[in-house]
Amino acid sequence: MTELTAAQRVAIARHPQRPxxxxxxxxxxxxxxxxxxxxxxxEDGAVLGGVALYHGRPVTVIGTRKERTVEENLRCNFGxxxxxxxxxxxxxxxxxEKFRRPVFTxxxxxxxxxxxxxxxxxxxxxxxRNLYExxxxxxxxxxxxxxxxxxxxxxxxxxxxRVLMLENAVYAILSPEGxxxxxxxxxxxxxxxxxxxxxxxxxxxxxxxxxxxxxEPEGGAHLAPRAALGETDRFLSRHLAELSRxxxxxxxxxxxxxxxxxxxxxxxxxx
Amino acid sequence: xxGVFARRRARLLAMKAxxxxxAAGEKTFTCPRCGRDSERGTVARALYVCPQCGCxxxxxxxxxxxxxxxxxxxxxxxxxxAAADPLAFPGYREKLEAARRKTxxxxxxxxxxxxxxxxxxxxxxxxxxxxxxxxxxAVGEKITLAIEYAAKNRxxxxxxxxxxxxxxxxxxxxxxxxxxxxxxxxxxSQRGLLFISVLTDPTTxxxxxxxxxxxxxxxxxxxxxxxxxxxxxxxxxxxETLPEGFQRxxxxxxxxxxxxxxxxxxxxxxxxxxxxxxxxxxxx
Numbered sequence: 074m075t076e077l078t079a080a081q082r083v084a085i086a087r088h089p090q091r092p093x094x095x096x097x098x099x100x101x102x103x104x105x106x107x108x109x110x111x112x113x114x115x116e117d118g119a120v121l122g123g124v125a126l127y128h129g130r131p132v133t134v135i136g137t138r139k140e141r142t143v144e145e146n147l148r149c150n151f152g153x154x155x156x157x158x159x160x161x162x163x164x165x166x167x168x169x170e171k172f173r174r175p176v177f178t179x180x181x182x183x184x185x186x187x188x189x190x191x192x193x194x195x196x197x198x199x200x201x202r203n204l205y206e207x208x209x210x211x212x213x214x215x216x217x218x219x220x221x222x223x224x225x226x227x228x229x230x231x232x233x234x235r236v237l238m239l240e241n242a243v244y245a246i247l248s249p250e251g252x253x254x255x256x257x258x259x260x261x262x263x264x265x266x267x268x269x270x271x272x273x274x275x276x277x278x279x280x281x282x283x284x285x286x287x288x289e290p291e292g293g294a295h296l297a298p299r300a301a302l303g304e305t306d307r308f309l310s311r312h313l314a315e316l317s318r319x320x321x322x323x324x325x326x327x328x329x330x331x332x333x334x335x336x337x338x339x340x341x342x343x344x
Numbered sequence: 345x346x347g348v349f350a351r352r353r354a355r356l357l358a359m360k361a362x363x364x365x366x367a368a369g370e371k372t373f374t375c376p377r378c379g380r381d382s383e384r385g386t387v388a389r390a391l392y393v394c395p396q397c398g399c400x401x402x403x404x405x406x407x408x409x410x411x412x413x414x415x416x417x418x419x420x421x422x423x424x425x426a427a428a429d430p431l432a433f434p435g436y437r438e439k440l441e442a443a444r445r446k447t448x449x450x451x452x453x454x455x456x457x458x459x460x461x462x463x464x465x466x467x468x469x470x471x472x473x474x475x476x477x478x479x480x481x482a483v484g485e486k487i488t489l490a491i492e493y494a495a496k497n498r499x500x501x502x503x504x505x506x507x508x509x510x511x512x513x514x515x516x517x518x519x520x521x522x523x524x525x526x527x528x529x530x531x532x533s534q535r536g537l538l539f540i541s542v543l544t545d546p547t548t549x550x551x552x553x554x555x556x557x558x559x560x561x562x563x564x565x566x567x568x569x570x571x572x573x574x575x576x577x578x579x580x581x582x583x584e585t586l587p588e589g590f591q592r593x594x595x596x597x598x599x600x601x602x603x604x605x606x607x608x609x610x611x612x613x614x615x616x617x618x619x620x621x622x623x624x625x626x627x628x
Contacts, residue, residue: 195557225550269433
């Protein structure tokens with residue numbers, strides 16, 4: 074693996090030619106049937122989901138959708154979901170539970186959409202509900218951070234038995250620009266933020282936040298997309314095979330323990 | 345014997361609550377919202393709701409608990425749990441020390457076992473004076489331990505949220521507390537137990553997008569700012585001014601995300617009533 078700086082990885086993770094969910098679905102799955110709507114308020118193009126076959130086995134595929142042209146991106150809100158998107162994802166995950174299908178999620182989002190309508194429709198509640206429900210699914214759940222995974226907007230698809238990251242993907246509490254702006258009131262210091270945030274795949278593997286790193290071709294997945302997609306397939310099959318040996322109850326229990334352990338604290342005497 | 349301990353606990357909470365209340369000594373109190381002066385005693389008796397404009401001022405965690413729990417019933421849980429510095433973030437340890445000195449708290453949440461009108465419950469209160477009530481791994485851990493304690497002892501759970509969101513200095517580990525607390529609540533709920541979430545000013549970011557939104561009953565204090573994205577970020581995104589009252593408790597009530605907006609003077613009574621109404625539940 075090449076040693077890139079965190080800021081360089083952020084740039085690669087955001088590269089417009091980087092494989093997106095449509096590429097992953099096209100390369101890794103067959104017979105994809107896209108499903109629309111959350112059955113509550115509407116359809117959100119920022120989340121793409123449906124049923125497909127993975128090496129012949131029915132699975133549920135869900136992911137944030139980022140496209141390459143402005144026109145396409147306007148239709149999927151540049152991959153920033155609204156509550157309807159998260160609720161659609163939840164509807165599809167419940168169907169996966171019903172039909173005993175594994176769930177794959179693909180995460181590439183700068184975050185949940187911070188808009189007036191999104192707030193009015195309960196962005197916070199929609200994300201919270203997904204965390205709650207994903208934690209107790211009894212089918213295998215595998216999440217892959219393929220590009221940028223920011224904030225609760227990414228985590229809402231990320232409470233998985235295995236969380237994988239592409240080598241140059243980044244996963245963080247928010248964008249480095251937002252981080253610098255909140256902490257130092259200066260979005261211009263984003264490169265400095267990148268260095269401190271521990272947002273790269275190797276950092277997150279060390280912190281126990283992710284479970285595996287999918288290697289990318291030299292210079293990034295956009296330079297040799299087919300190789301990156303093939304490698305992702307190899308990792309997904311291996312992890313799915315391992316998870317498929319476990320009972321539903323064991324999966325839910327293991328997933329609970331995995332997130333239960335995250336984050337260190339200390340004991341202190343009274344201040 | 346029990347009486348002695350109860351009295352000692354009552355005194356301890358009263359002392360900690362006293363330390364929390366607004367700068368004692370001064371005769372008049374100036375409301376930070378409306379700028380008008382009131383007599384200090386009147387404001388204190390009104391539980392720090394401004395008598396002039398009705399705004400609900402932020403409360404310290406121990407003070408809040410003293411207004412909710414029966415005297416002598418308070419027993420703190422995991423009071424020594426404090427933030428580590430998992431990312432070795434520059435300046436974080438100093439910030440934590442300063443917050444500890446300023447507030448007398450170990451972290452931005454205090455959790456306890458107590459009783460309301462004799463009904464035992466687990467209560468957690470966030471304190472926005474401690475680094476904006478942001479969610480560190482220690483905050484997430486204390487809340488999760490409180491949820492697990494309530495689940496194990498089959499007690500109802502009440503959490504008062506007050507948070508600016510994530511603890512930046514703990515990065516992704518702060519984010520993961522959202523999953524941790526929500527997953528703990530899912531387990532808690534499967535046991536048929538009651539969770540009342542009370543949203544106070546401000547409840548935003550990762551706290552809104554996790555445990556605070558997952559109450560069987562969600563209450564809010566009047567005027568509390570409640571949302572996922574902060575108003576400033578939204579304004580930048582949409583490029584227009586936000587409507588009056590946007591993201592306030594009353595707005596969330598109208599949009600279906602809050603069961604009731606409850607004035608502070610009625611909070612204890614409302615919680616007591618809800619505990620009573622749910623008493624027969626959770627006994628499968």
